[in-house]
Amino acid sequence: MKAVLIPGDGIGPEISASVESITKAMNLDIEWVKYRAGAQYAKETGEVWEPGLVDAIEEYKWALKGPTATPIGTGFRSVNVALRQKFSTYANVRPLRNFKGIDSKYENIDLVIIRENTEDLYKGIEYMLTDDIANGVKLITREASTRICRYAFEYARTNNRKKVTAIHKANIMKYTDGLFLDCYREVAKDYPEIETQEVIIDNMCMQLVQRPETFDVLVAPNLYGDIVSDLCAGLVGGLGIAPSGNIGDDYRIYEAVHGSAPDIAGKGIANPSSLILAFAMMLEALNKQKEAQSLREALAAVVEEGKFTTPDIGGQATTKEFTDAIIDKL
Numbered sequence: 364m365k366a367v368l369i370p371g372d373g374i375g376p377e378i379s380a381s382v383e384s385i386t387k388a389m390n391l392d393i394e395w396v397k398y399r400a401g402a403q404y405a406k407e408t409g410e411v412w413e414p415g416l417v418d419a420i421e422e423y424k425w426a427l428k429g430p431t432a433t434p435i436g437t438g439f440r441s442v443n444v445a446l447r448q449k450f451s452t453y454a455n456v457r458p459l460r461n462f463k464g465i466d467s468k469y470e471n472i473d474l475v476i477i478r479e480n481t482e483d484l485y486k487g488i489e490y491m492l493t494d495d496i497a498n499g500v501k502l503i504t505r506e507a508s509t510r511i512c513r514y515a516f517e518y519a520r521t522n523n524r525k526k527v528t529a530i531h532k533a534n535i536m537k538y539t540d541g542l543f544l545d546c547y548r549e550v551a552k553d554y555p556e557i558e559t560q561e562v563i564i565d566n567m568c569m570q571l572v573q574r575p576e577t578f579d580v581l582v583a584p585n586l587y588g589d590i591v592s593d594l595c596a597g598l599v600g601g602l603g604i605a606p607s608g609n610i611g612d613d614y615r616i617y618e619a620v621h622g623s624a625p626d627i628a629g630k631g632i633a634n635p636s637s638l639i640l641a642f643a644m645m646l647e648a649l650n651k652q653k654e655a656q657s658l659r660e661a662l663a664a665v666v667e668e669g670k671f672t673t674p675d676i677g678g679q680a681t682t683k684e685f686t687d688a689i690i691d692k693l
């Protein structure tokens with residue numbers, strides 16, 4: 364099969380090369396079709412992504428994406444946000460768990476954040492009311508909220524998870540977050556075997572820091588989901604090891620959750636785990652459970668041994684040495 368690979372900016376090409384080597388080493392029947400996108404491409408050409416990218420995703424349906432830089436406060440639209448909206452990949456799924464060998468204050472974290480991916484403040488509807496007043500629209504719809512809550516409960520049922528926690532601030536945002544919560548309650552009625560819980564976002568942040576092991580599946584509107592996702596990545600040892608998938612009914616775009624890491628780009632020391640684990644999520648969705656599992660186990664073993672890990676997780680290896688060690692285990 365063919366699938367799209369978007370290496371992206373900064374360390375993106377370095378960690379994408381890891382996935383390409385692993386694909387080859389595992390003899391997987393996946394041909395990566397590469398497209399450029401992001402800030403560097405925009406600087407060179409004035410376009411956000413290479414012509415043909417959208418058609419290729421439409422045709423192949425599956426994509427893996429490295430980080431793309433988004434300059435702050437310019438007219439440049441985020442590639443991530445544009446792709447998520449274009450392909451209606453409405454669910455951002457981010458599983459997080461501890462890895463032996465990576466320092467974390469916590470143990471036994473095993474949670475999945477399911478973030479609504481298409482609306483809320485990320486719709487990008489904002490404007491200057493006057494020179495001194497900016498206004499942004501928080502758009503929440505019944506359709507998108509019901510769809511994401513149903514995805515979360517279905518995910519819980521399919522993956523034998525016990526609880527779905529809704530994150531909100533409906534005490535203050537009575538219409539927008541109130542609507543999200545209404546949809547959550549309505550959908551929950553169809554899943555009586557799954558425990559429900561509603562937690563206000565600020566309280567959620569505190570509880571996640573105090574007892575993250577008590578959470579299972581979390582479902583949230585876009586902005587809260589974004590923030591909580593990074594908070595949880597911090598709990599398990601950083602962004603370098605957290606994967607994610609942007610899932611829609613017809614298209615799936617898997618990605619590393621971290622950014623382009625301009626401070627270490629080009630040095631060959633980026634941790635490729637996030638993109639590799641995103642690739643493992645993709646393999647699982649392609650019904651290649653065995654391959655996905657082997658890849659995760661090989662990566663976990665290399666991390667646990669600690670001999671060939673990158674500096675961000677306490678090692679001294681290069682991206683290539685880390686990747687080769689995973690391939691050796693495979």
Ligand code: NAI
Pocket residue numbers: 374429430431432433434443602603618619620621622623624625626627632633634635636637675
């Ligand atoms: P960042 O995630 O790029 O970097 C934060 C820190 O984590 C840096 O010290 C970096 O060296 C380190 N880091 C991140 N990934 C790493 C990895 N795989 N291995 C080792 N160290 C790693 O966040 P920052 O600096 O806020 O953003 C840089 C650019 O990336 C911005 O333009 C931002 O818009 C973009 N970005 C893109 C994302 C995406 O495409 N999904 C997500 C987040 C940011």
